[in-house]
Amino acid sequence: xxxxxxxxxxAREAQSRLQVLQRELAxxxxxxxxxxxxxxVTLSGRKECRKVRIDPSMLSDQEMLEDLIVAAFNDGKAxxxxxxxxKMAEITGGLxxxxxxxxxxxxxxxxxxxxxxxx
Numbered sequence: 764x765x766x767x768x769x770x771x772x773x774a775r776e777a778q779s780r781l782q783v784l785q786r787e788l789a790x791x792x793x794x795x796x797x798x799x800x801x802x803x804v805t806l807s808g809r810k811e812c813r814k815v816r817i818d819p820s821m822l823s824d825q826e827m828l829e830d831l832i833v834a835a836f837n838d839g840k841a842x843x844x845x846x847x848x849x850k851m852a853e854i855t856g857g858l859x860x861x862x863x864x865x866x867x868x869x870x871x872x873x874x875x876x877x878x879x880x881x882x
Contacts, residue, residue: 780854793846795839802831806839808846 788808796803801821805814815835821828 777854784850784854788847788850791846793839793842795835795837795842797831797834797838798827802828802835804832804835804839806836806843808843810840810843812836 791808792805792813793808794803794805798818798821801818803814803816804812805816807813815832817828817832821831
């Protein structure tokens with residue numbers, strides 16, 4: 764029974780750290796780029812677009828620019844997801860959860876924000 768109570772204690776601790784992580788991620792900025800830096804997109808840790816920078820030389824080719832904006836956003840999104848995964852691993856590291864098992868206290872908003880499927 765001590766193992767179960769220890770698991771619950773670790774889960775409560777992880778929940779507290781998750782709340783801190785949510786606040787931390789809101790303030791984080793990640794930059795995605797495309798076209799050798801011709802287009803840069805800055806995303807928050809919540810995958811919200813905060814800034815787009817476009818090299819003026821790209822303004823004459825609308826189709827190319829549209830593709831580069833999408834590519835830059837996707838690059839930034841992948842970087843945010845990697846950052847979130849790394850931070851989540853730090854939080855859940857002591858719980859030794861089996862692959863695919865999710866923490867039951869993750870809110871739907873956190874799940875949606877970070878693309879975590881429901882159990």
